Each structure stands twice: as structure tokens, then as C-alpha cells.
Amino acid sequence: MKKSTVVVAVVGAATVCAVATLIVKHRMHKSSKWGRAVAIIREFEEKCVTKDSKLKQVADAMTVEMHAGLASEGGSKLKMLITYVDNLPTGDEDGVFYALDLGGTNFRVLRVQLGGKEGGIVHQEFAEASIPESLMVGNSDALFDYIAAELAKFVAAEEEKFHQPLGKQRELGFTFSFPVMQTSINSGTIMRWTKGFSIDDAVGQDVVGELEKAMKRKGVDMRVSALVNDTVGTLAGGKYTHKDVAVAVILGTGTNAAYVERVQAIPKWHGPVPKSGEMVINMEWGNFRSSHLPLTEYDHALDNESLNPGEQIFEKMTSGMYLGEILRRVLLRVAEEAGVFGDEVPPKLKEAFILRTPDMSAMHHDSSSDLRVVGDKLKDILEISNTSLKTRRLVVELCNIVATRGARLAAAGVLGILKKMGRDTPRQGGPEKTVIAMDGGLYEHYTEYRMVLENSLKELLGEELATSIVFVHSNDGSGIGAALLAASHSMYLEDKS
Ligand code: ADP
Numbered sequence: 059m060k061k062s063t064v065v066v067a068v069v070g071a072a073t074v075c076a077v078a079t080l081i082v083k084h085r086m087h088k089s090s091k092w093g094r095a096v097a098i099i100r101e102f103e104e105k106c107v108t109k110d111s112k113l114k115q116v117a118d119a120m121t122v123e124m125h126a127g128l129a130s131e132g133g134s135k136l137k138m139l140i141t142y143v144d145n146l147p148t149g150d151e152d153g154v155f156y157a158l159d160l161g162g163t164n165f166r167v168l169r170v171q172l173g174g175k176e177g178g179i180v181h182q183e184f185a186e187a188s189i190p191e192s193l194m195v196g197n198s199d200a201l202f203d204y205i206a207a208e209l210a211k212f213v214a215a216e217e218e219k220f221h222q223p224l225g226k227q228r229e230l231g232f233t234f235s236f237p238v239m240q241t242s243i244n245s246g247t248i249m250r251w252t253k254g255f256s257i258d259d260a261v262g263q264d265v266v267g268e269l270e271k272a273m274k275r276k277g278v279d280m281r282v283s284a285l286v287n288d289t290v291g292t293l294a295g296g297k298y299t300h301k302d303v304a305v306a307v308i309l310g311t312g313t314n315a316a317y318v319e320r321v322q323a324i325p326k327w328h329g330p331v332p333k334s335g336e337m338v339i340n341m342e343w344g345n346f347r348s349s350h351l352p353l354t355e356y357d358h359a360l361d362n363e364s365l366n367p368g369e370q371i372f373e374k375m376t377s378g379m380y381l382g383e384i385l386r387r388v389l390l391r392v393a394e395e396a397g398v399f400g401d402e403v404p405p406k407l408k409e410a411f412i413l414r415t416p417d418m419s420a421m422h423h424d425s426s427s428d429l430r431v432v433g434d435k436l437k438d439i440l441e442i443s444n445t446s447l448k449t450r451r452l453v454v455e456l457c458n459i460v461a462t463r464g465a466r467l468a469a470a471g472v473l474g475i476l477k478k479m480g481r482d483t484p485r486q487g488g489p490e491k492t493v494i495a496m497d498g499g500l501y502e503h504y505t506e507y508r509m510v511l512e513n514s515l516k517e518l519l520g521e522e523l524a525t526s527i528v529f530v531h532s533n534d535g536s537g538i539g540a541a542l543l544a545a546s547h548s549m550y551l552e553d554k555s
């Protein structure tokens with residue numbers, strides 16, 4: 059009895075020992091996996107670092123490229139397009155003006171009634187319609203006929219009080235957010251289509267001419283007084299309400315910036331010097347690239363597999379179309395090499411662009427103690443269930459790394475513009491106030507991104523200048539701004555020089 063007890067005890071001890079060894083082994087395995095995951099993330103984080111010194115280099119490179127792009131056509135990756143907008147709204151505009159906003163799957167027709175000096179926007183109204191997919195790849199006449207017909211409907215339904223005085227034509231601002239080589243304030247040729255549009259017979263045509271022909275066919279008596287893109291529209295819309303607006307930045311699906319330049323500083327401009335001495339430049343800054351940009355292997359892979367490899371590198375690090383996709387690529391690596399989501403790599407995680415920036419932003423902003431939103435998003439989008447709190451924390455950390463890098467680079471871009479404008483150093487008699495008109499879904503909704511962007515710029519500028527820089531959200535600038543530009547470039551203005 060005694061003997062057997064001893065045996066049992068020995069066997070028992072051995073079992074306990076074996077089990078203990080197993081547990082330790084298992085733990086080691088788990089912890090080394092976790093260690094691998096942490097190592098991958100630390101390495102990514104290190105490569106994404108955007109110290110102030112680095113941002114200043116990026117800003118300097120932006121300034122240099124701006125100079126080069128202004129010097130000659132094709133002189134830089136920055137196109138620095140001349141917009142022929144030499145005359146931003148002053149706030150004194152008066153009358154009823156229209157806008158047409160085309161540049162995505164939806165397009166809008168707007169009417170804005172301006173009240174003149176201190177009157178502001180008295181009335182505004184818009185109609186929105188989606189562009190049927192068949193028209194996005196059809197022919198030029200079909201697309202423009204459709205748009206003109208919507209315009210005709212909008213005008214036919216309007217109240218009498220909006221009618222123009224006898225003999226006066228309605229005037230329209232056309233926001234056309236595709237690459238255009240502008241030839242005057244109200245003409246320009248379509249260089250190429252983007253965003254799913256592909257209408258071959260329109261390429262090389264005057265976009266305003268195409269629209270005006272269609273308006274004639276549909277019996278709309280209207281004149282296009284300004285042709286702009288969304289960034290220039292935002293600048294104009296911002297300027298109308300804040301007179302110190304000098305820069306506009308769009309952070310949405312893509313990104314772009316526009317600013318007011320002195321004509322003297324545009325060597326490639328050979329036209330007459332406008333009365334204002336100024337010209338709005340559409341930078342097309344999404345295509346900026348510099349050796350100082352903290353590119354990682356994930357960025358290179360994203361670019362290589364994109365529809366436009368080698369192009370829009372700045373946009374691919376900063377804008378809404380790509381942030382979620384960068385996050386997905388890092389998560390995929392962590393899943394493949396460290397198995398944090400189980401032994402098998404979740405198949406959904408392999409699908410490009412499945413993780414959208416709005417979802418990333420929702421996870422990043424998750425303030426619940428158990429990171430419930432993160433858990434739900436991982437489950438709903440990637441079909442990864444039962445994630446531990448530790449894993450969720452890791453996901454939030456990655457969101458933070460990707461968003462912080464993007465936002466800080468955008469801030470460096472703005473600093474580059476301010477440098478070009480000579481507004482990055484204090485002036486005698488106090489700094490000049492600079493208002494930056496911002497728009498786009500990323501800026502509007504990704505609070506963390508917006509805060510990092512704004513705070514980083516202020517940090518970079520230093521305390522004294524920080525107070526002279528103001529960001530304003532210029533909501534729907536691209537629509538209203540185009541109407542305002544039609545007003546400030548109206549053919550009925552007495553002094554048009
Ligand atoms: P577009 O740039 O296509 O003209 P928007 O300015 O409305 O349109 O921007 C839409 C983009 O903004 C989306 O593609 C997305 O990347 C980003 N976005 C929208 N909502 C959010 C959100 N809640 N959080 C983060 N990004 C968002």
C-alpha cells in the first residue's frame with residue numbers, strides 16, 4: 059500500500075513535471091510568436107519615424123520642387139498648373155450663379171445667390187445625381203448630354219426670383235476634377251481620365267466647349283465663366299468667408315493642394331501680368347516624391363501593385379484611398395510570420411483594399427476599455443474572431459503609426475508651401491495671418507489624423523508663428539467655390555483687366 063502510494067506519487071510527480079514542461083514549451087512558442095509580431099511592428103515603426111528634422115527635409119524638398127515646377131513645364135514631378143484664376147472672390151460678389159461639380163461617381167448642380175458686400179450667401183440649393191456607369195466609359199456627347207439635361211431640369215424648376223435680368227446670361231462655374239491643361243479661366247483640354255472614367259473621344263478636347271455644345275443641344279442658355287478643380291474651388295470658397303485664406307488642401311480619397319503665387323515668381327508664365335499680380339497654382343502635390351520620404355517595403359509593394367506604379371507617391375502615403383491598405387499589408391505580414399490571428403492566415407486579410415480608411419479610423423478612435431470596435435471590425439471585415447485585447451491593442455498601435463506618418467507628412471507639405479510663400483519666418487510687426495482652407499473626407503472625419511496634422515505644423519513653425527496659422531474646414535468649397543469664381547470672373551464685371 060505504502061509502496062504503491064509512492065509509485066503513484068512518483069508517476070504523479072512525473073506527470074506534473076511533463077505537463078509543466080509542456081506548458082512552458084507552449085508558452086515559449088506563443089511568446090516567441092508574439093515577440094516576432096512585436097519585432098515586425100517595431101521595425102515598421104522605426105522606418106515610419108517622422109522626426110521634426112526629417113519633416114523639415116521633406117518641406118525643403120517640397121519647396122525646391124515647387125520652384126522647379128514653376129520654372130518650366132515638366133520641370134518637376136509637381137506640375138504646378140497655372141489655373142488662370144488671378145482673382146479670388148472678395149466677398150462683394152452679387153447675383154445668382156451656378157456651379158457644376160463633376161469628378162466622382164456623383165455630380166452636382168448648384169445655384170448660389172450672393173448678397174453683395176456683407177450680404178454673404180443669401181440662398182443656395184443643389185441637386186445631386188449619379189453618373190450611370192455606361193456613361194463613364196461611353197462617348198463624350200453622351201456624358202455631356204446627360205449632364206446638360208440635368209442642368210436643364212434644375213433651371214426649369216427654379217423660382218422666378220432667381221431668373222436673370224433681361225438680356226443677361228446665366229453664368230456657371232465648372233468644377234472638373236480630372237487632369238486638365240488649362241488654356242484660359244474658362245477653357246482647357248482634358249489630358250486623361252481617372253477615377254473609373256474613360257471617354258477616349260473627349261481626350262484632347264476643350265472640356266468647356268464639350269459642355270457648351272451639349273447645353274445648346276439641351277436648350278440651356280448658360281455661359282461657363284470659370285473652369286476649376288476641387289482644390290481651386292476650395293481655395294475660392296475659403297477665401298470668400300476668410301479673407302486671409304492663401305492655401306487650400308484636400309485630403310479625401312486622394313490629396314492635392316493649391317495656393318496663391320506671385321506672378322513674378324512663375325517663370326513659365328508668359329502671359330500678361332494680371333492686375334492682382336497673383337495667380338492660383340494647382341500643385342497636383344499628390345505626385346510629390348523625395349528621397350526623404352520614409353518609404354517602407356509595404357509602400358513599395360503597394361505602389362508596385364497599384365494601377366499607377368511610380369506615380370502619386372505622396373498621395374499613397376497620406377490619403378484616404380491608401381491608409382487602410384497600408385495597415386492591411388502590415389497586418390498580413392504579422393499574420394503570416396507571427397501567426398497572431400491563428401495558425402492559418404485569415405483569407406480576407408489577403409484581399410487588397412478590403413480594409414478601408416474609415417474602418418481604420420473607427421478602430422483608431424475606439425475608446426472602449428475592451429476595444430470592442432476593433433474586435434467587431436476585425437470580425438466583420440476580415441472574419442477574424444476571438445481576438446485578445448493584446449492583439450487589438452496591437453492593431454490600434456498600427457493604425458496610429460500609419461495615420462501619424464501620413465498626417466505629419468501632409469503637415470510637412472504645408473510647411474513647404476508656407477516656405478515657398480515666405481510665411482515660415484516671423485515678420486517685423488508681427489506675423490502675417492495665414493488661413494489654410496481644408497476639405498475632404500479624411501480631414502473631416504479622421505479626428506486623430508487632423509489633430510496630428512494641425513499640431514505638427516504648429517510645432518514645426520514654432521510658438522511665435524503657430525498662432526498666425528489657422529486651419530478652417532471649407533465645407534463644400536468645391537461646389538460653392540466654383541460658383542464664386544464664376545462671379546469673380548463674370549463677363550459682366552466692368553473692370554476685367
Ligand atoms: P473624394 O475625395 O472622393 O472627392 P471625399 O472628400 O468625401 O471624397 O473623401 C472621401 C474619402 O475620405 C474616402 O475615400 C475615405 O478615404 C475618407 N473618409 C471618409 N470617411 C472617413 C472616416 N470616417 N474616417 C477616415 N477617412 C474617411
Ligand code: MG
Pocket residue numbers: 288310498536
Ligand atoms: Mg471631393
